[in-house]
Amino acid sequence: MGRRSFLGFLATQYDPLPPVEPQDLSGKTVLVVGANIGLGYEAAKHFANMKPGKLILACRTVEKGKQAAHSTILFFPFEIFANVAPVILTAIKEETSFENIEARAVDLSVSQSVVDFADLFVKEEDRLDVYVYNAGVALDTHTRTVDDWETTLQVNDLSSMLLTVLLLPLMLKSPDPKFSPRAVIVASDVHFAAVITPEELASPNLLETFNDKEHCTPHGDIQRRVMSGRYNLSKLLNVFFVRELASRLPANSPLIVNAVNPGLCHSGLSRNARFPTSLFMFIFKALVARTTEMGSRPLVWAATAARHREHDLRGAYVSDSGVKEPSDFVLSEEGARVQKRLWNETADALTKVSPKFKAIVDEYLSG
Ligand SMILES: NC(=O)c1ccc[n+]([C@@H]2O[C@H](COP(=O)([O-])OP(=O)(O)OC[C@H]3O[C@@H](n4cnc5c(N)ncnc54)[C@H](OP(=O)(O)O)[C@@H]3O)[C@@H](O)[C@H]2O)c1
DSSP states (O other), rough: OOOOOHHHHHHHHHHHOOOOOOOOOOEEEEEEEEESEEEEEHHHHHHHHTTSEEEEEESHHHHHHHHHHHEEEEOOOOSSSSSSSEEEEEOOHHHHHHOOOEEEOOTTOOOOHHHHHHHHHHHOOOOOOOEEEOOOOOOOSOOBBTTTTTIIIIIIIHHHHHHHHHHHHHHHHOTTTBBOOOEEEEOGGGGGGGOOOOOHHSSSSSHHHOOOOOEEESHHHHHHHHHTTTTHHHHHHHHHHHHHHHHHHOTTSSSSEEEEOOOSSOOSSSOOOTHHHHHHHHHHHHHHHHHHHHHHHHHHHHHHHOOGGGGGGGGEEESSSSOOOOOOHHHHHHHHHHHHHHHHHHHHHHHOOOOOHHHHHHHHHHH
């Protein structure tokens, strides 16, 4: 069954992952969303080494993407105690000698920015073969976006579903019989620890409950629980989204969608953690975290490897460069019901953001 023990987690953290297997990406377009630092930046370097037709870095600003491609920078990932040291990020072009890198801007905490990004991308690009939605935040305090969503929920979940669906037609546009397009959503093993309470389940709309300000900021003990568990929940929602999307694609669709767990890695992800969580993360990461490069290998594996057994990757949960079972809850009947419910509720919310979203769901996916 889909369980993780702490000892099992530690064992995999210390187990070195196999190096990235270079694949032939010639003529292919690769898009990494959230590529200026961390796992996305390291994954982008691996893709650049495979010399695709084009590598596109989608970052909060064009400058951040250009910087990752062209300039060596010193990145300070921490506020206090959140990471070990400043990191030198070498220019991807310099390190890989790959020239065809483009930067595009998208702010995933603003739904209009996601819609504009997708519109322009579909208009200007003629294909999309490898798509990695890597961007994410881990906030344990409640903040709201301009769209009135709780920030982690919007960046990690709503925007991943919105962008992935808006890019679906392009991914399906130029099928190459020898190369199935891949869409990879970066999830996490922390989804094993996510809890959806009976009270939340009993509410009329689960997504609205997760987003509700009063729910996110209640008084007393519960206050810590809701927001301290928010990141884990957002990663559970990633796994649900991937499984539901895969189940709605036609069985013979060339598109392979999967969720990937990079393991615990050094990156900028803990930069918003507050004391004492920041101190705990500092010590814990110093002891067990994978290097950022090591953590990027499962992303690249999920996006390019195992071409001879792609069927196994459909809707799969990829971890440690292999297909693994997701949590018992995901595999349970209750989990399957929640998965469908969340799809429907999120689709309703995203249809209000973009009518194209519904049109694509109706045309390309089954009900
Ligand atoms: N590190 C781990 O231990 C670990 C473990 C499991 C899963 N993950 C997942 O791995 C993925 C990558 O995280 P990471 O560890 O590499 O963290 P990171 O170093 O903080 O990188 C996160 C990336 O997401 C981008 N991003 C965040 N909010 C954005 C927004 N509103 N608009 C556009 N881009 C935005 C960041 O851009 P800015 O620099 O502009 O903020 C950055 O490029 C995340 O999905 C995370 O949940 C990480």
